[in-house]
Amino acid sequence: MKDVGMKPDSLRLAQATATLHAPAHCIELLRSGNTEKGDALKTARVAGILAAKRTDELIPLCHPLPIHRAEVTFELGDDYVVVTAEVQTIGPTGVEMEALTAASLAALTLYDMLKPYAEPEQLHIEACRLLQKKGGKSHYRRRLRAPKAAAIVVLSDTVARGDKPDTAGVAARQVLKDAGFDPIDYRLLADDATALGSVLAELTGAGVPLVLTVGGTGAGTRDITVDVVARMLTMELPGIMEAARAFGQQRMPFAMLSRGTAGYVGETLVATLPGSRGGTEQSLAAILPGLVHLLDDARAGHAHPGGYA
Numbered sequence: 001m002k003d004v005g006m007k008p009d010s011l012r013l014a015q016a017t018a019t020l021h022a023p024a025h026c027i028e029l030l031r032s033g034n035t036e037k038g039d040a041l042k043t044a045r046v047a048g049i050l051a052a053k054r055t056d057e058l059i060p061l062c063h064p065l066p067i068h069r070a071e072v073t074f075e076l077g078d079d080y081v082v083v084t085a086e087v088q089t090i091g092p093t094g095v096e097m098e099a100l101t102a103a104s105l106a107a108l109t110l111y112d113m114l115k116p117y118a119e120p121e122q123l124h125i126e127a128c129r130l131l132q133k134k135g136g137k138s139h140y141r142r143r144l145r146a147p148k149a150a151a152i153v154v155l156s157d158t159v160a161r162g163d164k165p166d167t168a169g170v171a172a173r174q175v176l177k178d179a180g181f182d183p184i185d186y187r188l189l190a191d192d193a194t195a196l197g198s199v200l201a202e203l204t205g206a207g208v209p210l211v212l213t214v215g216g217t218g219a220g221t222r223d224i225t226v227d228v229v230a231r232m233l234t235m236e237l238p239g240i241m242e243a244a245r246a247f248g249q250q251r252m253p254f255a256m257l258s259r260g261t262a263g264y265v266g267e268t269l270v271a272t273l274p275g276s277r278g279g280t281e282q283s284l285a286a287i288l289p290g291l292v293h294l295l296d297d298a299r300a301g302h303a304h305p306g307g308y309a
Contacts, residue, residue: 001061006285007092008247012135015086016099018107018128024079026114026123031076040113041074044083048072048106052087052098059101065091067098072106083107084131096133104128140289144180145296148209151185152176153199155215155225156275160190167277169214175284179292181210191215191222200232204268209295211268215275217260225272226259233270236263240271240287247286248279255279262287269294 033039052070056062069088074081085102087095107125115123154169166188176184185208189195196213203211216225230236240262248255258279262271269291273280 001063002093004063004092005251006282007136008243008286008289009090009092010135010140011088011090012094012133013086013088014095014099014133015084015131016096016103016129017085017131018083018103018125019080020083020107020110020114020125021080021123022110022114023118023122026117027076027079027081029114029117030074030081030110035113036116037113040110043113044074044106044109045072047109048083048085048102051105052085052095052102055098055101059097062097063091063093065089065093065095065098067095070098070102072102074106081107081110083110094133094136096130099133100128100130141292141296142179142288144292147180147182148295149183149185150176150181150210150212151187151203151208153187153189153196153203153211153213154275155189155191155196155213157190157222159215160188168273168275168280171277172212172214172273172280172284175281175288176210176212179288191224193224193228196225196228197232200229200265200270204232204265204270207266208268210291211265211270213270213272214280215273217258217272217274219257219259223259226261229265229270229272230261232265233261233263234265236261238262240290241283243290244273244283244286248274248282251282252278255282 029035030040049070049072053067056064067089072085074083083103083106085099087098087102089095111123152169152172154166158164159166173184173186187199213225216223241260245255245258258274260272273283
């Protein structure tokens with residue numbers, strides 16, 4: 001199975017359809033609800049909903065997901081019935097397969113209940129396809145529309161002394177590169193408040209759109225990053241690091257100890273990430289869509305396409 005452990009939960013929806021072609025007298029049986037096995041439409045609706053809920057048992061590599069909503073509806077024509085399934089979840093991966101399975105199983109149920117009334121060649125299912133999906137990376141982008149500059153400032157006494165390599169800052173730089181940031185400035189500092197303040201003043205004064213600090217967010221006596229950044233913020237955005245802590249807490253209990261903060265210093269968006277590679281990667285997995293949205297749309301005053309629905 002694909003590893004989705006680093007994907008944040010989001011509200012996800014999928015719609016799928018399938019069409020059953022049948023003789024006109026079979027369609028009338030659907031309208032009347034009168035077959036030897038009972039009301040075919042009601043039975044097919046239940047079958048489709050159950051199929052959505054059990055897709056992971058039917059398709060080997062599908063992830064089990066909490067199904068928050070599943071519905072199956074029917075549109076009757078003269079010699080066909082269109083089945084539409086809609087499935088919704090809050091999770092780390094989408095429900096396209098659940099919607100497709102629901103539409104398929106509902107159509108197969110109708111086929112089964114109508115086959116006593118038609119020859120095999122008179123019944124066939126076609127056009128099983130996905131109509132739409134929402135949520136996840138297709139809905140909440142993780143890549144800029146156009147490149148923007150960024151800077152990464154790593155704070156670590158041991159790394160600055162050369163006692164160990166920087167892995168967290170390197171990981172953050174790769175995430176930003178993959179998200180379309182270019183150029184990406186990279187600075188390495190000891191845990192020194194004066195030096196950090198000077199570098200941040202330089203970067204924000206130059207109008208760099210995004211600055212990420214890495215390290216110094218804990219409770220140690222040398223963890224000064226948050227204190228320096230907090231004094232400089234002109235607009236705090238507490239939800240950014242709240243999201244990072246919540247995401248990290250589901251994966252590692254020490255995420256609760258991060259004092260990270262985020263917000264704007266003038267026109268520069270600044271976020272403070274933990275000094276471990278895992279903490280940095282988890283934080284960026286949680287907050288990157290929000291950073292991209294701020295830099296591409298929200299701060300620029302662009303309208304939200306379709307609102308927040």
